[in-house]
Structures are given as C-alpha cells and as structure tokens.
Amino acid sequence: MKKFLALMLAASMSLSLAACSTSGTSSVTTAEKAGESTAAAATAATTAEPREAELNVMMSFPQYMDQWETYCQQFEAKMLAEENIKVKVNLEMPSSDQYENVLQARLSSGDAPDLYTLHCNLIPTYYKAGNLTDLSNEELAGKIYDNVKATVTRDGKLLAVPIESQAWGILYNKDIFEKCGLTPPETLDDLKNICSVLKENGYTPFLLAYQEQWVPQLMTALTLGGKVSGEIPDWVDRMYSDSGSYEEVRDIFGPIDLIMQNGTDRAMEEGSEAGSADFANGKAAMYLQGTWASNTIMTANPDMKLGVFALPINNNKDCTKVNLSTSTTLAVYPGTKEMDLALKFANYVLDDKDSSALFQACSFNPIASCHTYEASSWVADASAYVAAGRAYQDLVLPQAVTDEQGKLLQEYYVGSITQDEFISQMDSVFKEANKQA
C-alpha cells in the first residue's frame, strides 16, 4: 500500500512538472514575477523553411498587458508573412514599482532584453552607460511629432521610441464642476475660490492618495514645472551646477498647502489605484494625477466626464501650464543579437496600419503622423492648452531628487517637517546627486 501511494505521488508530481513546462497563453498580473506570453506562431503554410528567432521584450505596462500581447501576436504574424521569420516574442511585464530594479538587474547581469521600456527621464543616464541604440535613421523617426521627438532626443540622436506621451495637469470631474457652476482656474486665487464653492456645496475639493511615494511627488513635478517655466527658466540648469536653491521656488507651497488642506481624509492610507477608483466614484472633485490614470478611472466609472486643467501656482497666469512629458519610451538594447528584428519591432510600434488601434486601445495620446484616431475628452482638454502654447517640457531632475521630494512631501503632509526643512533638505540632496553623477 505504501509503495503504491509513493508511486502515485511521484507520478502526479512529475505530471504536474510536465504540465508547467508546456507553453500556453496566460495573463498573470502578479506584483512580483513577470508574466510570459508566448503566442502560437501563425500556421501559414510556407514553402521555404522560416527562420526561427526569439525576441525578448520587457515592458512596464501591466495594466495594458492584453493590448500589448495582442500587438505582439500581430507582429509575429506579420514577420512570418512578410519576412518568413518565425518569431517568438517573449513579453515580460513586471509591475511598475519593481520594473527598474528588474531592468537594472538584467542589464548588469548580461541578460539584457532585446527591447525594453524606459522612463524618459532616465534616457540621459542610460545613454551615458551605453544602453541605447540610435534610431534616427529608422522609418519611425520621420513620423513622430516634433515636440514629442524633442523629449527623446539627446545629442541630436533619437534614442528611444516614445510611447506614452501625455499632457497632464489636474484631473477634474466635469459633472461636479457643472453642478456648482465652476470653470477651470487661471490663478491661485481662482483655485481657492473653487475650493470654497465646492465645500459650500458639500463636495470635497481634492482627492489625496499619498500611500505610495510617487503620488505626492507629482505635486512637485507640476508646481516646479509651472513656476520654473513661467518665471525662472534657468533654475534647473543652475541647480545642476550647484548655484540654485529651492528657496527661489518657495511659491510651490501655495498650491501644495491648498491641496493638502482641502483634501480627503486618511490620505496616507489610500493607494494610487484606490484613489483613482474613489475619484471616479465622485469622492472628490479634483485629483492631482496624470492622465495615465484615465484607464483605471474610466474602468471604475465608464460614465465619468473627465477633464484636465493646468494647475495655477500663483497669481501669474504665465505659470499656469500643463506638463507635457513623455513617460514611457521603448529602447533597443545595442548588444542584442537580433538587431534587425528588434528594429523591426520598434518600427512596428509606430506602424502605419496597426499603431493607431494599439494607441487608442491603451488610451495613449497620439504622438505621430500615423495616428488617426479621435482623442478622448481629457486628451482634448490638455491638447488645447498645448496648442495655445501653455505647456512646458517636464523638468528632468535626478532620480534621487524626485524620490526625495516624494518622501519629504509625505513627511510634510503628516507634519514631521516644515517648509524650511524641506527646502534645505532638497538643496543638499540635489548637491549630493550632482556629486554622484
């Protein structure tokens, strides 16, 4: 009996091992390991024997997993039909807060993916380390809009394919604004007025979701951007050369204090996804968050009327602008063994026929001449600001500085530090980052 049991156990374990090793499509959105996607290759009957190849693509879009998996399958079919190459695209999607660690580990261990997404602000660092391929001579280069192309170009070279480019400011609930008879503000005083009107009508002005450190950091991204582009355009350069100070931008605490004092309770216990869902369900009228959250918001409440306005910093209208930034870009690793195929994939991302469908499915802004789809309401709102010249390029600050801003704003919110301490601490962190660079 015992022998029989042992045999059955061994058999069932080896069977389950075999089952795990067979490939199949699976969408795993765990917070830890990547989910691999292998699509069955197109069963086109070809006379010649197709060349087999594998392409490793690593992306930080777990929320758009389905759309990108479909797109990779389309690419595989296209490669088989046009180039007679049987490609297996291994798509990995670590969660966004783990993504950088995973990417760095892969790059430093010599197991780099052939293509990988990269946040636009990291392009200078990765360029210096030699991890980016020059794409200036590729087909896609000519299609990208000029102001978007500028965000991914260094030394005159196009270093990555922009994917997520957005103009963002403050998200607001158009229904609530209509009910209270409000219009987007131009100055800080307008914003203060909006807050008091909202409160009189029983609405909470701002939704606060500060559990994850990158969300408070958005406040400095917007406020510094507006203040610097409107009044002190050389501030960033001077900070990089250790001759500037956060004292010059103390104005940013005007809107920051206003937001923190007129927001929802229990901000430290609210994560960003929960915040987006609560905002979609009307818990507050305004939400300082990028348009990348629109997917979550519209899923939580498909009837939501979402708008965008630029955050005023003070009473100077020149500082009220939207932040135009490219967040996620796609880079090609120079040391890839499948350079041709990788470049083809990069070009396919902005393919004349298929790219529009992908970008529309992910609610990305149109960024190239091949994009012919109609933009959603919040994209249209923000683009109006851009068209009127009321936009600035997202400031490129060292990673350590943006991390520290998020941490210190959390401490500022709970009252552990003062404005003066914030300013002196940020100054020393910036100097330290300059030293380390």
Next chain:
Amino acid sequence: MTLFHGRTGTEVVSLKKPGKENISLILFALPAFIVYALFKLFPAVSGIYYAMTNWNGINNAGKSYDFIGLDNFIEIMSDKYYWKSILFTMKYVLVMIIVVNIAALVLAVAIESRKRMKGIFRTIFFMPNMISMIIGGYMWMFVFTKVLYYMADNWGISFFDKSWIGDPQYAFIAIIIVASWGAVGYLMIIYMAALQGVPVNLKEAASLDGANAWQSFWHVSLPLIQNAVTICVFWTLNSAFQVFDVVYALTGGGPGRATQTVAINIYEEAFRGNIRYGYATAKSTMLFFIVFVITLIQLRVMKRKEQEL
C-alpha cells in the same frame, strides 16, 4: 585497532581507520555545505570587496567602478539617515523581543495545559508563520486601511479611527502587531517542546508543597526551559534586526522615513535614489558587524544564566 570495554565488560568495538568514518560524515554534509558556501558565504565575502568600491548600478556597460578603500565606511559615519534607521531598528528589536517572547510563552503554557484540542490550537497559532510576511503585510494593510475604518465609521468604535499607516507612532504599533502575529507561532512551538521536557514529578512536588500555578511556572518550569529562552531570544534578535518584508509591505518605510528600518535604508540606497551599490554594500557590512557584536554579547549573557542550572 583499539579495544573498548563496554559496561558489561564483554563488548569489544574495534574502530577502523578514523579517517573513513569522518569521510562519510563529510560527504553527507557536503551538498548542504556547498549550497551554503555558494549562496551565503561567497556573496558575503565578495560583498566586502564591493563595499570598498564606488560601484554605481547604472554604469554597468563596462562594469566601471573604482576601488576607493574605506571611503564608504567613513561616509557612513556621517550618514544621519542610516543611524536613524539603526536606532529605529533597535527600538523595534527591543519591543519585538519582549512582545513576541512573552506572547509565545503565554500561548505555549496555555496550550500545554489543555487536555484536549492541543493539536488544533497549535495549528491555528502556527499558521501565520507559514504565510510569507509580504503577503501577511498586504493582508494586514487591507485590515488597517479598510476594515478598521469601516468598523470605526459604521459601528462607532472610534479607537480604530487612527492613522495606522500615516502617523509614525501608530505605524510602529501596526508593524509590531503584524510582525508578532507572524513570528509568535514559531516561537510558541519551541517553547511547547521545551515545556514538554519539564519533568512532571517536579511540578507535582511543587504543587504538593503548596505552590500555585504561577509560582510553579516561575520557579520550576521557567528555569528548566532557560536554554529554549536563549534560543528564542537569539532568533528574535537576529531576525528582527533584518526585518524588511513586513515594513516594506505595510508602510514602505513611510511616511517619508519615519518607519525606515536599516534593511530598507540599505535597499533604498542600492535601488533607489543614486543607485549606489558600493555604498549600500558597505552599509550592509557595517550592519553585519553591529549584529555580530550584539549577538555575541547576548549569547554570552544568557549562556551564563543557563549554566546556573
């Protein structure tokens, strides 16, 4: 060949060449030793080398870093956030040792003294230990950010309406609750095993002499499980110093750096901010020395108490 006379006087055991027995013993331990050496010893030793470089995790194309000797260690001395995190970790360790060991001991005594259903209670209290603390952290985060507030808002238990993640004081309490929830089961098992080793006749003798339950425990059982107490305190000290998963899942070190333990400080130095692998490795080496010294002291003190028996 040596002859060994056993107690009966008639046994003769001949020892073969001493080498052969030792060789088979070594062979048995070899696989485990290889794994240990490869995955624990080698990284630790090579870490000490990297601790003396300025390796920056991004310039990896040519693995370009310079050997800078003890500069990193000198910089650590003036790194205020590192020492703050060490202080916070020590505070956490102290509270954990007391809370977890007392709770485990109380549970062990309570379950041991039951006549029936020992197994079920043992399983129930051990289960949290089987859950990875990251998962446990996220579970408890749901409790602290949704469940408690629901109870506070709808059932009027205003005691729960605190900022469990945002307020540094309450965040500390939350971390202690979750960490001890996870660790108590493990220590409880050890204490139960030790309690089972206390001879029953000693306890009966004590009760015959008129000792009540508490006196019997304090004067009879406790001295006899002293070596279990040493082990448990040592284990708690060691693992509490390295705490990462609970804090990372619950507060991420926040708000700001209010609940940043030393492991999180090192993690952020290496993987966030300026991505300074060399400097972070130096910090880890420093942590190793600190824990080493503290553990030596703790073991020496408690071993002395053990020998009194």
